[in-house]
Amino acid sequence: MTAYEILDQLKNEEAGLAPPTVYRALTALMDEGRAHRLESLNAFVSCQCAHVDHAPVLAVCDDCGSVEEHADEIVMDRLTAITRATGFHARRHVVEVHGSCGACAA
Numbered sequence: 001m002t003a004y005e006i007l008d009q010l011k012n013e014e015a016g017l018a019p020p021t022v023y024r025a026l027t028a029l030m031d032e033g034r035a036h037r038l039e040s041l042n043a044f045v046s047c048q049c050a051h052v053d054h055a056p057v058l059a060v061c062d063d064c065g066s067v068e069e070h071a072d073e074i075v076m077d078r079l080t081a082i083t084r085a086t087g088f089h090a091r092r093h094v095v096e097v098h099g100s101c102g103a104c105a106a
């Protein structure tokens with residue numbers, strides 16, 4: 001969901017809610033590892049792995065909008081190694097894969 005979709009849903013319960021409040025809550029959830037930002041869609045998804053310190057591989061279904069989360073340290077280690085070869089120091093990883101989920105592809 002985008003921040004504004006979240007805001008629209010919450011406005012029914014709390015009329016005075018403003019965008020900064022939603023963004024602060026999302027930032028806190030991301031800091032705690034309970035939510036991830038989908039950079040390609042400027043949207044947010046709740047963490048499905050309950051890991052505080054991991055970089056997720058997010059598989060986004062372009063047909064139904066579902067998001068599958070995968071945690072794969074080998075992928076992250078490899079990405080860090082590839083970028084470090086030129087002296088680059090990775091701070092965070094963003095891995096998003098777009099396609100069709102198993103249900104939509106069937």
Ligand SMILES: [Zn+2]
Nearest residue numbers: 061064101104
């Ligand atoms: Zn799908």
